[in-house]
Amino acid sequence: MTLTPFHIAFPVDDLDAARSFYGITLGCAEGRSSAQWIDFDLFGHQIVAHLKPGSSNGKAHHNPVDGHEVPVPHFGVVLPMETWEILAERLRRAGVKFVIEPYIRFKGEVGEQATMFFLDPAGNALEFKAFADIGQLFAK
DSSP states (O other), rough: OOOOOOEEHHHSOOHHHIIIIIIIIIIOOOEEOOEEEEHHHHHHHEEEEEEEOOOOOOOEEEEEEEEEEEEESEOOOOOOOHHHHHHHHHHTTTOOEEEEOOOOOTTTTTTTTEEEEEETTTTOEEEEEOOSSGGGGGGG
16 A cells, blocks of 8 residues: 555644744654745655644543543654654653653554654644554554
């Protein structure tokens, strides 16, 4: 299966903070931008931070998954395990506060995966995950 890049646009309340977080902390290359939005390359996917002042309403929703409260909505990328481990360490060194610390979810079960959750400066939840066996991505 050949994957094509996805595109997602999401609200932020401070473009400078978004530029620093996505560009420096996550290491995303910056694409086009204006006074209202910034394109970033997130592991080959186009994500766009759109300025929406006061975008965070402070009312996060969570669903229980594997004993953790997973923030909804969230977005992210499924990475190769080594890349996921490098990113987790990069985030730790940057002092990013995790909503859910990096760990192995569903250990020993179908769909076993590494996962971590954290928020961007605007309060958008991100999840990055990895599978030792990528064939488990959609396993039931």
